[in-house]
Amino acid sequence: MTRVSFHDELRQLQEAIAALAVSVREVIFRAVQALEHTDGEAGERIVAGDDVIDRRVAELEEECYKLLVLHQPMAGDLRTIGAALHILIDLERMADHGVDIARTAVRLRGEKLIKPLIDIPRMAALCQEMISRALDAYVQGDAVKAEALVALDDVVDKLYSQVFRELLLIMMQDPHTINQGTQLLFVASHLERIADHTTNLAEAVLYAVRGERRELND
Amino acid sequence: MSSAVQEPADAPAVIRSRGFHLYYGAVGALKGIDLDVPARRILAIVGPSGCGKSTFLRALNRMHDRVPNVRMEGTITFDGQDIYSPTVDVVDLRRRVGMVFQKPVAFPMNVYDNVAYGPRLHGLMRGRAQLDALVEQSLRQGGVWDEVKDGLRRPAASLSGGQLQRLAIARALAVSPEVILLDEPTSAIDPIGTARIEETLQRLAGDYTIVLVTHNLQQAARISDRTAFFLNGELVEEGPTETLFHRPRDPRTDEYLTGRYGGGGSR
Numbered sequence: 001m002t003r004v005s006f007h008d009e010l011r012q013l014q015e016a017i018a019a020l021a022v023s024v025r026e027v028i029f030r031a032v033q034a035l036e037h038t039d040g041e042a043g044e045r046i047v048a049g050d051d052v053i054d055r056r057v058a059e060l061e062e063e064c065y066k067l068l069v070l071h072q073p074m075a076g077d078l079r080t081i082g083a084a085l086h087i088l089i090d091l092e093r094m095a096d097h098g099v100d101i102a103r104t105a106v107r108l109r110g111e112k113l114i115k116p117l118i119d120i121p122r123m124a125a126l127c128q129e130m131i132s133r134a135l136d137a138y139v140q141g142d143a144v145k146a147e148a149l150v151a152l153d154d155v156v157d158k159l160y161s162q163v164f165r166e167l168l169l170i171m172m173q174d175p176h177t178i179n180q181g182t183q184l185l186f187v188a189s190h191l192e193r194i195a196d197h198t199t200n201l202a203e204a205v206l207y208a209v210r211g212e213r214r215e216l217n218d
Numbered sequence: 219m220s221s222a223v224q225e226p227a228d229a230p231a232v233i234r235s236r237g238f239h240l241y242y243g244a245v246g247a248l249k250g251i252d253l254d255v256p257a258r259r260i261l262a263i264v265g266p267s268g269c270g271k272s273t274f275l276r277a278l279n280r281m282h283d284r285v286p287n288v289r290m291e292g293t294i295t296f297d298g299q300d301i302y303s304p305t306v307d308v309v310d311l312r313r314r315v316g317m318v319f320q321k322p323v324a325f326p327m328n329v330y331d332n333v334a335y336g337p338r339l340h341g342l343m344r345g346r347a348q349l350d351a352l353v354e355q356s357l358r359q360g361g362v363w364d365e366v367k368d369g370l371r372r373p374a375a376s377l378s379g380g381q382l383q384r385l386a387i388a389r390a391l392a393v394s395p396e397v398i399l400l401d402e403p404t405s406a407i408d409p410i411g412t413a414r415i416e417e418t419l420q421r422l423a424g425d426y427t428i429v430l431v432t433h434n435l436q437q438a439a440r441i442s443d444r445t446a447f448f449l450n451g452e453l454v455e456e457g458p459t460e461t462l463f464h465r466p467r468d469p470r471t472d473e474y475l476t477g478r479y480g481g482g483g484s485r
Contacts, residue, residue: 075463075464075476
């Protein structure tokens with residue numbers, strides 16, 4: 001009987017982590033939206049909300065340790081919890097990057113953007129998609145789905161180079177754009193990092209499902 | 219070697235089982251076991267009730283010899299010699315391959331005589347001083363000396379379960395065995411007593427080869443160097459303990475360790 005309840009609890013933990021990932025996606029989406037509209041107030045709300053995610057990460061970490069201590073799981077169950085601890089750290093970092101993007105929106109409050117944002121929202125959309133797929137792979141124990149994330153990370157990396165070149169060109173043409181141009185470069189860099197974190201999630205899934213340690217992002 | 223997932227050990231094998239089958243009447247209890255027991259290591263054998271782990275352990279010192287209707291095929295060698303060969307002296311085999319049982323049994327005599335019984339029987343000792351020294355050494359190795367040294371003449375039955383089990387280990391050690399077989403030695407012992415026995419076994423592993431049958435998975439994980447997983451009379455997987463409990467390669471092992479196998483897994 002205890003086993004049944006343990007597996008229920010493990011399933012609930014995985015679902016809670018998936019729900020947290022939805023919140024992290026939301027932070028990234030709203031942060032980039034605030035940036036697109038240089039909406040400082042929206043940015044501030046996102047910054048203020050970061051505590052909620054941090055607290056939730058801490059709670060779920062506790063839950064992992066509780067399951068480890070009370071049930072002393074082994075094999076696949078042990079790896080699922082080990083992977084959860086990694087995933088929680090990565091989700092927290094991703095949320096932090098999202099908050100940094102929101103801070104940029106606060107700094108650029110009310111400014112006119114030096115160019116309409118096209119590739120940055122595209123990067124953000126890809127990041128959100130990657131987070132969803134990584135968590136689906138985790139909950140479903142689907143290593144193949146996790147491996148497939150690498151292809152999306154490559155697309156994000158290409159977009160990042162594209163944004164970088166484009167912004168550099170704009171700044172070279174008009175030094176007045178340097179302040180905002182640099183801020184936008186940082187935003188692109190944050191998104192690129194978020195995508196890297198999702199490949200960490202994928203690595204955690206490979207470990208959980210197959211017991212395999214493999215760098216997906218080289 | 220059979221189809222079981224196995225990884226080579228880092229120590230030479232003292233006992234080798236090859237294609238070993240054991241039948242109780244028409245029922246196959248062990249089905250073609252190919253397993254090496256590495257020297258001076260702890261090998262744990264785990265698996266659900268009825269998987270054949272105790273049957274296999276008992277086969278290692280011929281405890282099935284007097285059980286009616288038991289039939290065996292294949293070979294088990296100890297130090298290169300087939301233990302089921304008619305030329306083998308079973309008494310000597312059991313001295314070299316000792317057994318400690320689940321329920322610690324005290325001979326109806328005092329602590330000292332319990333340990334001295336085997337050496338006296340085998341005529342291993344000459345003189346009182348030598349026997350005294352052997353009894354002390356065995357009790358020390360068994361990790362129970364400090365607790366019994368002031369009451370060596372007390373009846374062994376007055377000891378606690380955990381002390382009695384360590385006395386049983388000391389008694390097995392007193393006849394200078396090379397291999398010690400233990401069949402669920404802590405299942406009737408409280409956690410502190412269990413911890414003492416585990417410490418004792420780990421200490422002994424440097425000098426003796428230990429085979430431990432246990433249904434306590436955590437115990438196997440804590441103290442063994444290698445673990446073998448038996449299921450329905452077959453060896454499913456054997457390898458370094460860390461590997462087996464962390465990333466087993468056979469899905470049946472994973473199902474058992476995570477308690478998903480047929481509901482029979484015990485923790």
